[in-house]
Amino acid sequence: MSNDNRPLTGLRVLDFTHVLAGPFATRILADMGADVVKINSAQRAVGTQDPKHPYYLMWNRNKRALALNLTTDEGKTVARELCLQADVVIDNFSAGVLDRWGIGYQAIHEHNPQAIYVQMSGMGDGGPWSKFVTYAPTIHALAGLTHTTGVSGREDIGIGFSYNDHQAGLHGAVAVLAALEQRNRTGIGHRVDISQFEVGVNFLGPSLLDYFANGATARPVGNDLPYDAAAPHGCYPCKGGNPNPDKIPGLGERWIAIACMTDTQWSALKTVMNHPQWAAHTELDSVKGRMAHKQTLEQQLSSWTQDQDAYELMARCQAAGVPAGVVQDGADLLERDPQLAGAEFARPMDDVHPELGPTWIDALPIHFTKTPCNEYHRVRAIGEDNAAILQDWLNMSAAEVAKNQTDGVLE
């Protein structure tokens, strides 16, 4: 986009990704200055691929839009020419799709040995499940994250948002950047096969080591630490927060998380509580004693917190050296959180969308001191940048672009 000094300015990324994981990876690269060309088509622009869908708006800012009809031979030819000019080609299709289009790593490497290919399929390239279709909830289930995140006896809780999609995106960005360093040293662009499933399984690393070393099988522990002793360590109810006239379960509740990681923090919490009699037992002065009486501790603490204002209580606890935090929801993050406000983390985009009006930014949480990444451009319509991209990347004339447009290649 503009000629700036961000870390990845000048890096050409050809982006065949869709939904969340892949687009999040390329959003991060785009935020840091890369010229990310997002391939879409009128045919595929439904659901989360529709540039007006909130999902698309969230993860496709700062990219340029090229419409390419890859069902046509001409479309595939343009795609191939773009691959020959790309530093990075990235997709999150099932393994093998780019190969079938004749633009896979092997086919392109011969002519553009510097091209880095990152493939972020659900299951990776190879293995009996390689063609399986996955979204984040699928991966959470298969990777053990659903089974372990919850409370004893429940298999139906798991993580309440698409954690693994974001993490696969972050790992995709790491892969691109590591391959760039490798290319800088060797002159060769490599192919990186990322299995989103393997990314997810990796998050249970210590538990897997425990299984293989000790035969131990991890089970859900609610808000406890799975292996270390800390008490109290949980979420406790506070005085109700927002109105909930329709009585929708869970809305309007207020909770505070408190985590005494040391005996000193417990002692400080006792002071905040004004030394109630139930907390005076010397047995509770050690974490061992507190773990032994965990249920009583939780009940007493909940009784104490339930009539208090969560934000005030958090401030009192933190002032006394007790780790505590309000369980904030989306409205809290955007309306009450002083840290996010101070960092201008969330704000409307200056580049107003011509049809939708203001759209929104959650800023890149990396603050470079010399090359700040603070440019945000709105999501583009299907094919909105066709002419500019084809001119920049392929030196294609306006007449050629127009012909391709007429021939249905660029739609």
Place this chain on the structure above:
Amino acid sequence: MPLSGVRVIDLTDERGIYGAKLLADLGADVVRPEPPEGDPLRQRGPLTATDKAAQTSLWHAFFASNRRFFTLDLDTASGREQLDQLLLRADIVLTCDNAFAVKEADLAKRSAQRPELIVIDVSSFGTSGPWKNYLAPDLIAGALAGAAATTGDIDTPPLKGFGELNFMVSGAYVAIAALAALAKVRKDGQGQRAEISVHECIASCLEHVLMFYWYAETMQRPEGKVLPRRGALHWSDAYAVMPAQNGSVMVTPAPDFDTQLMWLIEEGVQEDLIDPKYQEPENLRLRVERSMQILRAWAAGKDARELFLQAQERHCPYGWVLPLEAVAENPQLAARDWYRKLTINDQTITAPGAAYHFSNTENEIELPLSPHTAAATDAAAILSDLGWSAS
């Protein structure tokens, strides 16, 4: 390896150590100094159970993989000199505020002396603002940044993810910041510092949470701008974990409701889903609700494994809810040789593999897992061996 020759000093705690791991596992030469009393993270469970006298932290073995450790006594002149030697030759320094040796490293001075140096500084809430000194272990970090509010069910408190899921997000951003800054150094020789707030990192990875607030009108939710925790039910209402025979399955009619409907018709359990009213766009929510109701009853009579495999054969993105021991024995991971061998105290065990498979046109690039060791005390020898010493 992708990052061979990149020299990294790891001065992180739980909030950033996963970033150092990502760099180390990709081949960077990562050194992690420890205080004479030992790295406190070596106390984190789970521990090896085989030798009670010399238990080793498996948490540390995972997060501090592929590192060189040595003891650095910063109360001594030689200790300070060794830190100096490290800082004179590092490409990247990763820090968390208040972690070991960060203050003594005086990185502002180092950055001024060596403009090519990259420093990534992690804090819980940034360096300004009323919460800047708040204490935030993983539970608190996840609560304040919006993750806990989404997780759990109506009859449970808000829940944290199992293990270190929040800090693994900030850790991943650490690796991205370091490598993006390295790309800049390779381009024009200009190093720099970057600040990372764990709070912002987690808030940037909440999928629907900010989206619902910003685009509430489009989402048309009865809840308004905030979706409360409600078990495994996805924001679209079209993904839910359902009990089956011999386990549970994450069942979904998305993204292709018609494929799912055909399957139900084949088995004669479609009930009223073929009513044309469900095809009307304005009845999408009704269709989702009715589909999930029918699917729940249908799944209850199926074997979990069979249901999962049959769904995948039809390209439906179902997921079998696997316990850890099944993940450990998973055929897909086995076929891809994902698990590796890790030596800890002369014992070799199976260990998680890398999240990446790098290859060129001929070979896959091996990303080895070096033995996990105790901290050595002969720092000078290690520095010399690494080629980091002044001599």
